[in-house]
Amino acid sequence: MAKTNLAPEIGPTARSRGSSDSWLRRNRQTLAPWLFLAPGVIFFLFYVIFPILQSFNLSFYRWDGLGDPQFIGMDNYRELMDDRAFEVSMWNNLKWLLLYLLAIPAGLFIALFLNQTVTGIRLYKSLFFFPFVISQVVVGLVFSWFYDPTFGLLNQVLGWVGLGPLNVLGDPTLVTYGIIAAGLWPQTAYCMILYLTGLNAVDPEQVEAARLDGAKGAKMLWYVIIPQLRPATFVAFVVTIIGALRSFDLISIMTNGGPFGSSRVLSFYMFEKALSEYGFRMGYGAAIAVVLFLIMLCFIAYFLWSMYQDDKGAR
């Protein structure tokens, strides 16, 4: 890209130019997109694309972040294979992936519940959406008070029905489920909004026709409504999966990976290895990040592929 001699084209003086003007004029439709793209693309390459490649590269090195990186080939990955904490993180990631998807049916349920026209329903809908707008840091704090073994509301309620006490965040077998439950709260709100918008676009004539044919309730939902909600389900699926794999804030706030590292996921474990008091193992951290990236890449590829299919249909 010969940037400098193209600059006048977008400048205010473009019109008052001499003979070179005609060449620019003829080619401006080929040049213009690159000028518009340049700042965004350069920025993005610099801060997003190159760092990805650098992380891949770094994962073959041993580096404490200060001295000279030392090339060790696949050693980081070999070490990952025997790393118990890595295994725990993987399993927890899987739990997150599967259970986080519950946000989709839960969101659909709430959307169906609220999809009525009664006075004040718009306000109700937006209040239901509230948890999504709030920072996960705040959500994490609130839920850790909710779970608190000495005064938490959860144990109070369990006490009323004769159960408990339960120390959710202190119990290695329960802790991940407890954090996921906290994460489901805002995520369900998000899916609800997606479905509310989707329900607005459902074709009323088809619903009426199905009703005349005697379909109602669950049958109507399954055969008539849900197929029409496909775009909403697709977006909900993508954002929920990405959200599950990105989960970091809640874990960091609620348990900091504990107890005994039992609530770590890959994104948290990577951070811990690379940037915490346990040592600055940048290369090892990068290797964990690469694994996480490759898992996410499957979903990204699926998303891009279906966008591509859509795009072929458009003009």
Add this chain to the structure above:
Amino acid sequence: MFPKPIQNSSRGWQATYQALVPAALILWLLPLIAVAIFSVKPDVDFTTGNYWGMPSSFEGASNYGKVFFGSDMPRYLMNSVLITVPTVIGAVALSCMTGFALGVYKFRGNLLLFFMFVAGNFVPFQILMVPVRDLTLDLGLYNTKTGLVLFHIAFQTGFCTLFMRNFIRALPFELIEAARVEGVAEWRIFWYVVLPLMKPAIAALAVLIFTFIWNDYFWAVVLTQGAESQPVTAGITSFNAQYRAAYHLMSAGSIVAALPPVAMFFLMQRHFIAGLTLGAVK
């Protein structure tokens, strides 16, 4: 409409529904309601074990006063504003241009570049963490608001481009062609024809990005430390360490931190939802 309009069902069910909705809402927002109540309780309620009962006295003014005048909270809030606002402006400006280029022109690699933005936007943060942190250190921007802003702009441009490009594609293309026939320069088409039509998209992205950046925690921890430059999400955690058992102050702080995006959402609700549900309606 599905489910069946409530107006067509029996009076009994209508009344039940009217009562069910607020009840469900209270249950749904219980954690937040609890924090709101915590934030107006006096300290003594927590030492005497009155966690979930009514406040024994109303201490809202003094609790929030302490947050505002007796802690670093105002600085953190200010930092959040100084990080969030430039990011919103930068990311929206850049993505208007990239979105225009990708949405209007046909050229080789168009779709490839577009997919680069989209894919980059979904990447796990951790794969960027070490290199971006080093880059920021090398640029001398570690622990500055500028360092955080620059990264956020670059990363958010990915998502914004996805949105802008799709929005521009849905605009009537004839407008642009008509302008071209008139011999209008490309940048003028962008500025005078397309940009005015993009106002709804710009509004939607502005509120959405505002919320995302305001609520960001990960990059705040990775790229900054201390009250000097950290935003309120990171501030609230150091607040947590400082006032470990002062639940009333913690709650007041959390509410203060949560308020700007909530206010933003309520003011710009329609746009916000339009942005979030992009692609969810066909």
